[in-house]
Amino acid sequence: MKDLLTVEHVTKQYAAHTALNDVSLAIPEGSVYGLLGPNGAGKTTLIRIINRITAPDSGRVLFDGHEIAPEDVYRIGYLPEERGLYKKMKVGEQALFFARLKGLSRRDAIARLKEWFEKFGIQSWWDKKVEELSKGMAQKVQFIVTVLHEPRLLIFDEPFSGFDPINANLLKEEILALRDKGATVIFSTHNMSSVEEICDHITLINKSRNILSGRVDDIRRRHGANIFEVAYRGDEAALRRAVAGRCEILEGAEEESVYRTLKLHVASDDEVRTVIAAVNEAVELRSFREIIPSMNDIFIRAVNGQL
Amino acid sequence: MSNIPIIIQREFNERVRKKSFIISTILMPVLMIALMAAPALIMEYSRGEQKTIAVIDESGLVAPRLESDEEIRFEATDLSTDEARRELTDRFGVLYIGRDILENPSNVRLYANSSSSLSVESSITGQIEKVLEAEKLKAYDIENLQQILDEVKTTVTLQTFRNDKSQEEDTQAQSSTVATVLGYILGFVLYMFLLIYGSMVMQSVIEEKNNRVLEVMVSSVRPFDLMLGKILGVAAVAVVQILIWGVLIVAAGGFVLPHLMPAEAMAGVQAMQQGVPDAAAMSGMDPEAMQALAAMTDLGYILKIFGCLLLFVFGGYLLYSAMFAAVGSAVDNVQDASQLQMPITLPIILALLMMLAVIKDPNSPMAFWFSIIPFTSPVVMMARIPYDIPLWEILLSLAVLYASFVAMVWFAAKIYRVGIFMYGKKPTLKELFKWVRYKY
Numbered sequence: 001m002k003d004l005l006t007v008e009h010v011t012k013q014y015a016a017h018t019a020l021n022d023v024s025l026a027i028p029e030g031s032v033y034g035l036l037g038p039n040g041a042g043k044t045t046l047i048r049i050i051n052r053i054t055a056p057d058s059g060r061v062l063f064d065g066h067e068i069a070p071e072d073v074y075r076i077g078y079l080p081e082e083r084g085l086y087k088k089m090k091v092g093e094q095a096l097f098f099a100r101l102k103g104l105s106r107r108d109a110i111a112r113l114k115e116w117f118e119k120f121g122i123q124s125w126w127d128k129k130v131e132e133l134s135k136g137m138a139q140k141v142q143f144i145v146t147v148l149h150e151p152r153l154l155i156f157d158e159p160f161s162g163f164d165p166i167n168a169n170l171l172k173e174e175i176l177a178l179r180d181k182g183a184t185v186i187f188s189t190h191n192m193s194s195v196e197e198i199c200d201h202i203t204l205i206n207k208s209r210n211i212l213s214g215r216v217d218d219i220r221r222r223h224g225a226n227i228f229e230v231a232y233r234g235d236e237a238a239l240r241r242a243v244a245g246r247c248e249i250l251e252g253a254e255e256e257s258v259y260r261t262l263k264l265h266v267a268s269d270d271e272v273r274t275v276i277a278a279v280n281e282a283v284e285l286r287s288f289r290e291i292i293p294s295m296n297d298i299f300i301r302a303v304n305g306q307l
Numbered sequence: 308m309s310n311i312p313i314i315i316q317r318e319f320n321e322r323v324r325k326k327s328f329i330i331s332t333i334l335m336p337v338l339m340i341a342l343m344a345a346p347a348l349i350m351e352y353s354r355g356e357q358k359t360i361a362v363i364d365e366s367g368l369v370a371p372r373l374e375s376d377e378e379i380r381f382e383a384t385d386l387s388t389d390e391a392r393r394e395l396t397d398r399f400g401v402l403y404i405g406r407d408i409l410e411n412p413s414n415v416r417l418y419a420n421s422s423s424s425l426s427v428e429s430s431i432t433g434q435i436e437k438v439l440e441a442e443k444l445k446a447y448d449i450e451n452l453q454q455i456l457d458e459v460k461t462t463v464t465l466q467t468f469r470n471d472k473s474q475e476e477d478t479q480a481q482s483s484t485v486a487t488v489l490g491y492i493l494g495f496v497l498y499m500f501l502l503i504y505g506s507m508v509m510q511s512v513i514e515e516k517n518n519r520v521l522e523v524m525v526s527s528v529r530p531f532d533l534m535l536g537k538i539l540g541v542a543a544v545a546v547v548q549i550l551i552w553g554v555l556i557v558a559a560g561g562f563v564l565p566h567l568m569p570a571e572a573m574a575g576v577q578a579m580q581q582g583v584p585d586a587a588a589m590s591g592m593d594p595e596a597m598q599a600l601a602a603m604t605d606l607g608y609i610l611k612i613f614g615c616l617l618l619f620v621f622g623g624y625l626l627y628s629a630m631f632a633a634v635g636s637a638v639d640n641v642q643d644a645s646q647l648q649m650p651i652t653l654p655i656i657l658a659l660l661m662m663l664a665v666i667k668d669p670n671s672p673m674a675f676w677f678s679i680i681p682f683t684s685p686v687v688m689m690a691r692i693p694y695d696i697p698l699w700e701i702l703l704s705l706a707v708l709y710a711s712f713v714a715m716v717w718f719a720a721k722i723y724r725v726g727i728f729m730y731g732k733k734p735t736l737k738e739l740f741k742w743v744r745y746k747y
Contacts, residue, residue, distance in 0.1 A: 015745070051526045070529075078526040084519030089321065100313050101527040142523070 004029040004153060004184045005050065010059035012045055019045040020056070021208040027153075027186065027201070032179055034199035034216070035188040036295075038303055042208040043188050044081070047155055050186070051078050064152070074103040079146040081157035081188075085130045085138055092126035095145050102149040109148065116144045120170075135162055143171060147178060154178060155186045160194060172198060192296040202295075206303050220292045223301075226266050227291045228275075231259040234283030242282035246275050259286050310528045311536045318511070318540025323547065332548050336555065339492065358399035358427065360417075361391055365406040372438045379430055392418050402431065412439060486693040487666055493616060494662040494690035500620050501627045501655055501685065504545050508538055508628040509644060512635030512723075521727050530727060531720045534636075538628045538716075545624055546617060553613040557606065615692050615701065622708040623685025626715050627651060633719035633739070636726030643733045650736065658686035669694045678704050681711035718743060 003026040012020040020042045027033045037043050048054045050061060052073060061068045063075070086094055092113065099109035117123045120140055130138055139162050147154060156175070160168045176198060179185055187199060195202060196216065204212035212219065227250065232239060239262060240249060250263040266272050279285050293301075322328055357377060361384045364370035373381040382398075384391055391401045398420065405414030415435060417423060444452060512534075515521045524533055634647045661683050665674040669691045678688035678700065688704045725742035726734075734742075 053525045053530075073527050076526070078523070080519070080522040080526070082519040082522050084515075084521070084523060086321075086515075086520055087518060097313065097317050098523070098527070101310050101524075145523075 002029055003027060004064055005186075006062040007046070007050070008060050008062070010046070010049060010056045010061065012042075012049065012054070012056050018208050020049070020205075022059070023205065023208070023210045024059075025203045025210060025213055027184060029184050030179060030182060031200040032175070032185045032187055032198050034195045034202035035186055035205070036190075036192075036195065036202055036299060037205035038190075041205045043205055044157070046205070047078070047080075047157060047186070047188060050153075050155065051076060074149065075152045076155065077102075077146040077149065077151035077153070078155045079142060079157060079159055081161070083139065083142050085142060085145075087129070087131040089130060090126070091128050091130060091133070091141055094130060095141060095148070098145045099148050102151075104149050112148055113144070116148065120144070136164065136167060139163060140167070143174070147174075151183065153184050153186065155188070157188045158190070159187070160189075160191065192294065192299055195295045204299065204302055212298075212302050216295070219298060220295065223298050224290060224292050226269075228264045228266055228272070229287075229289055229291055230262045230264060230279055230285065231287040232262070232279065232283040232285050233259060236260060236262070238282045239279065242278045243275055246271060246278060263291070309532060311532050311539070314528065314533060314536025315540040315543060318537050319543045322507075322541065322544045328544065328548075332551055335548075336552060339496075360431075361386075361395045361398050361401045362404065363388055363391060363401065364404045366404055366408045368442060369404050369408065369435055369438050373434055376430075379427060388418075396420055399427070404435070408435075409439060409442060412436075486669075486695075489612070489693040490662075490666045490669070490690040493612070493692065494659070494666070494686050496616070497620060497623060497686045497689045498655060498659050498662075500545060501623050502652075504541055504624050505627040505631040505651070508541050509631035509635035509648075510641060511537060511541070512632050512727075513638060513641060513644065516636065516727055516730075517639065525727070530724045534629075534632050534720055534723050535716065538625060538632060541628065542621060542624055545620060549613070549617055549620060553609075553616075556613075557609055612692060616689065618705055619685040619689050619708070622705060622712060625712040626681060626685075626708065627655070629712065629715045629719040633722040633726065636723040637729065637734050637739055637742075639730060639733075647734075647736060647739065654682035655686070658683035662686050662690040666690050669696065675700065679707055681708045684708055721745070 005027040007023060007025050010020050010023045011018070023042070023046060035043050035046070045054070049056050050068070052068060052070065063069075063072045089097070095113050096106065096109050099113065100106065104112070114123075117126065122137070122140060125133065125137070125141070130141070133141070143159070146156075154175075159171060159175070163171060172194070175185060175187075187195075189195060199216050201215055202213070202219065203210055214222075230239070243249065243264060247267065248265040250265055264275065266275055276285075276288055279288065357375075357380050359380045359382055362370045362373065362381050363384060363386070370381070370383045375381050379399075381402075384395070384401075386394065388401065388403050395401060400417050400419035400423065403416040403418070405411065408414055412435075415432075417428070417431065449455070515524070521533075528536075630651045631648075634644055634651065637647060638644045658677075661673075661677045665671070665677060665687050668674060674687065674691060677683045678691055684704045685708065688701065692701070721743040722739055725745050726739075
């Protein structure tokens with residue numbers, strides 16, 4: 001798949017500190033790309049550079065094969081983490097204003113807005129002032145404003161913050177639907193469970209450097225620590241005796257309603273089959289599965305320098 | 308494609324549709340008139356009650372001829388000074404006039420029960436002086452004295468003309484009084500526009516920053532375009548406001564006023580406009596009022612003043628609003644802005660003070676230079692314009708003003724660009740200047 005956006009060796013220095021240090025990444029077209037990192041790592045600076053709000057000191061950003069140009073802002077939709085609308089302006093008028101700034105004609109903008117308002121069931125808000133809306137309601141309006149001009153690249157910075165689970169889910173569906181229609185999504189967040197759910201690729205930025213990049217599945221598998229979980233029925237002592245010497249027992253079994261479980265560390269892939277055989281001999285084996293680390297674990301370990 | 312027109316449109320619509328715009332457009336002229344009329348009205352009503360002064364006149368010359376008026380009532384008394392001072396405490400005071408008043412005019416004392424006032428004192432001395440002068444004149448024993456005095460009394464009305472004008476215009480009588488009053492008004496209008504509309508831009512920037520709308524905006528608009536669009540949008544509001552006032556005044560001066568005034572007054576005004584002051588004088592009106600009326604109903608004159616007003620308000624506003632925008636971008640709330648505003652408000656206040664000085668001598672070198680220096684020029688030049696100053700001075704002043712606006716916008720945009728992403732800490736002026744050198 002070709003890359004819609006490529007960041008090449010971007011460095012950005014502010015007076016006192018380096019915000020980005022030689023960061024490179026490639027975002028495949030049609031993917032949902034997670035941009036992860038602790039606070040202050042440089043994510044916002046990178047997003048601002050992609051949005052042409054600031055310029056890098058060195059390095060370049062390619063959009064669809066060419067160096068990113070002013071007109072490209074019409075093909076980008078950006079939902080910043082710090083969201084805001086003009087409080088005194090009416091919802092419809094405001095949405096129209098932002099749509100026109102993104103290059104839509106007035107007529108197109110109205111037609112598309114009507115469609116979106118209907119989809120979210122908020123037609124009655126058109127003539128309300130933003131200050132009359134709740135925070136969550138305003139967020140919906142802001143989301144519509146971001147995607148209205150059908151940009152090829154969408155950048156969401158913590159899109160789910162401030163949404164209740166039902167609306168967060170609605171939003172997630174919409175984001176995935178936009179991807180299915182061909183949009184590429186950059187998704188910046190701290191919420192690792194949502195990364196696992198919707199991201200195909202991620203880049204982890206820490207202390208202004210790109211420290212981890214790749215497909216989510218690959219990364220999780222790569223960082224799997226050969227830990228397996230056995231669910232069984234039978235005598236724990238017998239199981240422990242059976243596997244002793246073949247692998248390391250990590251955690252004692254916990255008493256659960258139906259099965260007991262035991263976590264094992266198997267040193268090499270070759271050993272896996274013999275361990276399974278041994279377990280099978282000793283107890284009634286119900287499941288034997290590799291524990292793939294969660295993105296949350298990988299994030300914490302990577303940031304702490306344990307990878 | 309630039310987004311500036313869309314920004315301008317939003318800024319303009321948001322403001323013009325507000326009730327406060329409509330109210331202020333109507334109220335401002337009313338307020339101006341009220342401000343001008345207020346001193347006269349206050350004088351009229353602050354006279355308060357009549358003050359009664361008991362008079363002990365040992366000479367017997369003065370007391371019978373003291374005239375009571377609305378302010379002071381004189382009341383002769385036979386009491387001695389000490390008695391009067393003790394007993395007549397409900398009076399404003401006791402006036403003692405010595406026996407030798409004619410030879411020794413200082414032998415007059417006022418014992419006031421409360422603090423005295425300048426106007427009471429000057430009224431008393433004035434009356435006594437008149438009585439004594441008349442008494443002394445009488446000693447010369449001249450016949451028909453009063454008649455002679457009446458004939459000698461003269462009032463001069465000066466009519467000023469300009470030599471450097473073409474023949475036609477030469478006939479237009481110039482009145483310094485009208486020009487002075489008009490100069491004051493125009494100078495103040497400029498001052499108010501710079502402050503009110505300038506801080507409107509600043510507040511709007513702060514609001515956008517607080518709302519975090521800026522974060523959304525800058526992804527589709529260059530910060531420079533956003534700043535310029537805002538400045539021009541607010542400027543459009545100011546221009547519309549002035550145009551509305553212009554139309555109102557032209558309508559009032561050109562069409563309504565001539566119908567309201569008595570016919571002979573209008574004839575006098577027309578005579579004045581056509582340069583026949585003698586005929587004007589015939590109408591029996593106060594010449595100054597007539598000149599004011601002549602100016603008010605002279606469409607060409609009004610149009611010229613409004614043209615200049617628009618150009619100077621626009622230029623001055625652009626210059627100052629760019630600075631206001633830069634300050635607004637650097638702070639998180641209006642309270643924090645006050646300190647950073649100093650370098651902006653100081654020149655405006657200086658301009659106002661200069662205007663007050665310049666208006667007394669509109670052709671002095673000081674007047675010239677302060678109406679060329681861009682920070683003071685809008686206010687000072689506008690105050691001079693009713694005096695018919697040379698066209699090249701106006702053009703030079705405008706050129707310098709607009710050129711410095713361009714430089715200021717460039718400078719302010721650099722601060723703005725950094726400032727809109729700075730949250731939390733309140734920057735100092737020094738830091739603000741450092742931002743100019745930041746690269747983006």
